Amino acid sequence: xxxxxxxxxxxxxxxxxxxxxxxxxxxxxxxxxxxxxxxxxxxxxxxxxxxxxxxxxxxxxxxxxxxxxxxxxxxxxxxxxxxxxxxxxxxxxxxxxxxxxxxxxxxxxxxxxxxxxxxxxxxxxxxxxxxxxxxxxxxxxxxxxxxxxxxxxxxxxxxxxxxxxxxxxxxxxxxxxxxxxxxxxxxxxxxxxxxxxxxxxxxxxxxxxxxxxxxxxxxxxxxxxxxxxxxxxxxxxxxxxxxxxxxxxxxxxxxxxxxxxxxxxxxxxxxxxxxxxxxxxxxxxxxxxxxxxxxxxxxxxxxx
Amino acid sequence: xxxxxxxxxxxxxxxxxxxxxxxxxxxxxxxxxxxxxxxxxxxxxxxxxxxxxxxxxxxxxxxxxxxxxxxxxxxxxxxxxxxxxxxxxxxxxxxxxxxxxxxxxxxxxxxxxxxxxxxxxxxxxxxxxxxxxxxxxxxxxxxxxxxxxxxxxxxxxxxxxxxxxxxxxxxxxxxxxxxxxxxxxxxxxxxxxxxxxxxxxxxxxxxxxxxxxxxxxxxxxxxxxxxxxxxxxxxxxxxxxxxxxxxxxxxxxxxxxxxxxxxxxxxxxxxxxxxxxxxxxxxxxxxxxxxxxxxxxxxxxxxxxxxxxxxxxxxxxxxxxxxxxxxxxxxxxxxxxxxxxxxxxxxxxxxxxxxx
Numbered sequence: 001x002x003x004x005x006x007x008x009x010x011x012x013x014x015x016x017x018x019x020x021x022x023x024x025x026x027x028x029x030x031x032x033x034x035x036x037x038x039x040x041x042x043x044x045x046x047x048x049x050x051x052x053x054x055x056x057x058x059x060x061x062x063x064x065x066x067x068x069x070x071x072x073x074x075x076x077x078x079x080x081x082x083x084x085x086x087x088x089x090x091x092x093x094x095x096x097x098x099x100x101x102x103x104x105x106x107x108x109x110x111x112x113x114x115x116x117x118x119x120x121x122x123x124x125x126x127x128x129x130x131x132x133x134x135x136x137x138x139x140x141x142x143x144x145x146x147x148x149x150x151x152x153x154x155x156x157x158x159x160x161x162x163x164x165x166x167x168x169x170x171x172x173x174x175x176x177x178x179x180x181x182x183x184x185x186x187x188x189x190x191x192x193x194x195x196x197x198x199x200x201x202x203x204x205x206x207x208x209x210x211x212x213x214x215x216x217x218x219x220x221x222x223x224x225x226x227x228x229x230x231x232x233x234x235x236x237x238x239x240x241x242x243x244x245x246x247x248x249x250x251x252x253x254x255x256x257x258x259x260x261x262x263x264x265x266x267x268x269x270x271x272x273x274x275x276x277x278x279x280x281x282x283x284x285x286x287x288x289x290x291x292x293x294x295x296x297x298x299x300x301x302x303x304x
Numbered sequence: 305x306x307x308x309x310x311x312x313x314x315x316x317x318x319x320x321x322x323x324x325x326x327x328x329x330x331x332x333x334x335x336x337x338x339x340x341x342x343x344x345x346x347x348x349x350x351x352x353x354x355x356x357x358x359x360x361x362x363x364x365x366x367x368x369x370x371x372x373x374x375x376x377x378x379x380x381x382x383x384x385x386x387x388x389x390x391x392x393x394x395x396x397x398x399x400x401x402x403x404x405x406x407x408x409x410x411x412x413x414x415x416x417x418x419x420x421x422x423x424x425x426x427x428x429x430x431x432x433x434x435x436x437x438x439x440x441x442x443x444x445x446x447x448x449x450x451x452x453x454x455x456x457x458x459x460x461x462x463x464x465x466x467x468x469x470x471x472x473x474x475x476x477x478x479x480x481x482x483x484x485x486x487x488x489x490x491x492x493x494x495x496x497x498x499x500x501x502x503x504x505x506x507x508x509x510x511x512x513x514x515x516x517x518x519x520x521x522x523x524x525x526x527x528x529x530x531x532x533x534x535x536x537x538x539x540x541x542x543x544x545x546x547x548x549x550x551x552x553x554x555x556x557x558x559x560x561x562x563x564x565x566x567x568x569x570x571x572x573x574x575x576x577x578x579x580x581x582x583x584x585x586x587x588x589x590x591x592x593x594x595x596x597x598x599x600x601x602x603x604x605x606x607x608x609x610x611x612x613x614x615x616x617x618x619x620x621x622x623x624x625x626x627x628x629x630x631x632x633x634x635x636x637x638x639x640x641x642x643x644x645x646x647x648x649x650x651x652x653x654x655x656x657x658x659x660x
Contacts, residue, residue, distance in 0.1 A: 139343045141590055142643065143636050146598030147616060151632050154620035155354055155362075175591070232479045236602050239481060240617050254485075258606075263489050272489060276482050287477045 031296050038292025044285035048278075052097030061095040061248050063087065071268045081270040083253070084260040089271050092248050093278055099249035100231060100279070103165045107230035110169025111176060112223045116215075118173060119180025120207045124188060134181070137174035145171060149233055153242045164243055168230045176222050183218055187211050217297030224290040228283050235279060250275040336647045340640045345404075347636045351629045352403050355388075356396060362625040363388060366416070388413045388626050412630035417622045423630035427612065431634060433506045434604070434611035437527040438596045441534025449539045450585070453546020454578055457554065460547075468543065476540030481602040484533045488606065503529060504608045529607045534596050545588055549581040556580070579653065586650040590643050597635050 032039045066086030074081045080089035122133040149168060158164050187193065188211060196210045212219075237243040238251030239258065253275040262268040355362055363384050370380035394402070406412070412423035452472075456465045475483075492500035502508070503526055511522045524531075553559065554577060562572045600613030608614070612631055619627040 135339065135342065138339055139346050142343050142594060142639055143347060143632075144594040144598035144639060146595075147601060147613075147632060147635055148598075150601055150617065150620055151628055152354075154623065154628065228477065235479065236481055240602065240605065240621075242617075242620055258485070263485070263493055269489070269494075272485070276485065280478050280482060283477045283479070284474060287473065 028296055032292055035292035035295060037288045038295075041285040041288030041290075042292070044281065045289055048097065048282050048285070049101060051094065052101050055094040056098060059091055059094055061087075061091050063248075071262070071265050071271065073267050074270055080274045081267070083271050084256065084262055084268075089253075089274050092253055093250070093274050096249040096253055096275065097278065097282075099161055099247065100234060100251060101282075102161050103168065103234040104227040104231040106162070106165035107169035107172065107234070108223050108226035110166065111172035111226045111230070112219060114170070115173040115176030115222070116180050116212070116219060119177040120184050120211065122177070123181040123184035124203065124207060124211075130181075133177065137177050140171065140174040146233060146236060150237060150240065150242055153237055158243055164234055164237070165230070168233045172226055172229060176226065179218070179222065180215065183215050184211055187214050190214075217294040220293045220297060221290045224286050224293060228286050231279065231283065250278055332651055333647065336644060340644050343640050344633070344637050348404060348407055348633055349400075351632060352400055355625055355629060356399070362623070366625075386414060387416060407633065412633070413626040415619075415627045416624045417619070417627070423627050426615065426627065427630055427634050430610060430612045430615045431638070433527070433609065434597070434600050434613055434635075435638065436523065437530045437609065437611065438534060438593075438600055440524075440527070441531040442538065442592060442596055444531070445535040445539040446542055446585075448535070449542025450546045450578070450582060452539070453543045454550050454573065454581070456543065456547045457550035457581075458573070460551065465547075469547070472540035472543050475536060476544075478537070480533055480537040480599045481606060483537055484529070484603050484606040487529060487533065498529075500607075506610050527609065530600070530603050530609050530611075533603050534599075537599075538592055538596060541588065541592065542585065545585055546581060549584050550577060553577050553581040583650065583654055586646050586653075589646045590639070593639050593642050597639055 032042055064087075066082070069078070069082050069086040070084060072078055072082040072086075078088050078090065080093065083089055083092070118133055118137075122130045149171060152167060152171075153164075156163075156167070158167060184207075193206060193210050196206050201210075234243070235251040235254065238249070239255050241255055241259070253271075257263070257268070257272050257275075262272055366387070367377070367380045367384050370383060371377055375383075410424050412427075414420070414422050415426055418426065452468055456468045459465050488500060491497045506523065506526050507513075507519075508522050508526070511519060513519060559572060559576055562576045563569075567576075597613070600611060601617045602613075603609070604611045604614035605617050612635060616628065616631045616635075618624075619631060
């Protein structure tokens with residue numbers, strides 16, 4: 001009996017695991033397709049992310065200025081026209097997404113981790129910890145966030161994507177922390193949490209294994225919203241010229257178009273509009289995706 | 305209730321003074337006042353330590369710059385001391401206390417980029433314009449957003465509701481500085497609907513501050529573009545919040561009770577539904593004000609409107625640390641004050657808070 005079991009279990013495990021993951025993906029996509037707007041947003045987000053990270057490998061940006069073709073309207077050679085130095089705008093759009101998206105994703109991940117950890121701690125521990133954390137979040141919510149970020153970016157010399165992402169991510173937590181706090185406050189009264197407490201499980205186990213899964217959809221929605229907020233802040237900071245991000249990205253394009261006075265040229269319309277359209281499209285797609293996310297994480301909608 | 309009680313700090317149960325303390329900290333407005341005070345204190349403290357403890361801190365950098373320009377070390381230190389309104393020879397904690405005292409008196413040192421003018425005089429010159437434009441913008445968007453929210457909730461699942469919800473949610477997703485640039489590009493340059501050259505600045509040349517209609521008109525004319533952007537980009541959040549809040553309120557028994565007593569629909573909509581549904585929105589005001597004031601850095605730069613936001617952006621660009629410090633503290637204080645006013649209003653509107 002024992003020998004037979006040993007022989008069969010590895011085989012059995014091998015296949016169902018892979019299929020189980022595929023099945024999860026399949027049922028997730030099926031749930032997403034119910035919400036048409038949300039699914040369209042999801043597709044746009046995936047497409048733009050893939051293009052932004054893969055396109056630079058195949059179509060790298062050529063930074064040489066061409067004074068003969070300044071502010072050209074779209075043509076077959078330059079699909080979106082050229083900029084103030086005669087460089088191709090379409091290739092800048094392709095190459096300029098990675099930096100902005102990276103800042104958005106990294107900053108949102110940092111914000112989410114801090115916000116969830118502090119919110120869960122405040123609600124779960126209560127007492128003095130809760131009082132202090134709630135007050136701190138109130139204080140940080142009161143300080144105009146973009147002004148604070150701009151000031152700090154001026155004080156601290158930020159290097160590259162990680163510097164900007166760390167700064168933005170570190171100050172985005174108060175809103176999420178409050179939301180998580182109120183969620184945990186209601187969740188921790190549930191029977192299954194009480195049961196885990198009775199079994200004398202460690203606090204970390206209760207927070208991460210019992211309470212957190214119940215908020216997965218909530219956290220994912222906030223992650224998506226935080227990506228858009230981080231993009232708003234990073235592009236704004238780059239536009240003001242406070243964050244010296246070198247290379248090509250949508251924020252630098254906007255900043256250059258602004259400082260070069262491109263808006264006053266008749267033929268530069270596509271140069272100004274393209275980075276804006278890219279940013280707005282991504283933001284709108286993210287927002288509509290956030291609408292269908294809570295459905296994905298709702299276990300009641302899954303068949304198995 | 306259990307949650308609310310847990311949050312108050314433990315204070316001894318007996319004795320007259322502890323009892324008074326307990327009653328005071330239990331009071332809504334007292335708690336808010338304490339919090340407001342603490343916020344300002346916190347920002348002041350953080351900026352102080354940031355300026356002083358950072359590697360290569362601005363004061364050192366300034367002194368070294370002056371020395372390399374051939375100014376004697378002693379004189380450079382004196383200049384730095386007067387610029388930052390501190391005594392460089394005193395121990396740090398003493399400098400900190402002096403700094404807090406100076407800030408409390410409104411003395412924030414002198415600006416570096418504008419030789420000879422104090423930080424507080426610059427702030428007094430620029431702050432009113434931002435308060436004016438952001439204030440009017442938020443007021444309009446709040447009123448419009450609340451009205452549209454009630455409308456959408458009353459007409460829910462009709463085309464009015466769908467159009468309003470989707471359009472405003474979409475506009476809200478567009479960063480406000482992009483809206484501002486788009487306005488400039490299309491209204492100002494392409495279609496030439498507005499004269500952006502004449503609209504620059506806060507007032508037309510030759511117009512001076514006075515209590516006259518022409519002054520107010522001119523100020524509004526120059527502020528109209530920033531105001532429009534603030535309204536457009538913040539109206540969505542008010543409308544969506546009001547719609548959700550109204551929907552829950554409509555299910556309350558007192559709404560049916562009011563209608564059953566024969567009150568008109570409008571009367572119920574305003575006095576019963578609206579008045580109760582508006583309460584949760586006050587907690588959002590803090591975020592909205594902070595967002596608009598933070599956004600003013602970008603909006604005012606784009607429209608070349610000389611408010612405190614564009615001044616802060618300039619100060620950051622030029623590394624004028626005393627000015628940066630002063631402006632950050634001032635705008636935080638103004639957001640805090642606006643929130644206190646909102647709290648006062650809130651406690652007037654919500655009788656449950658007054659009784660406690």
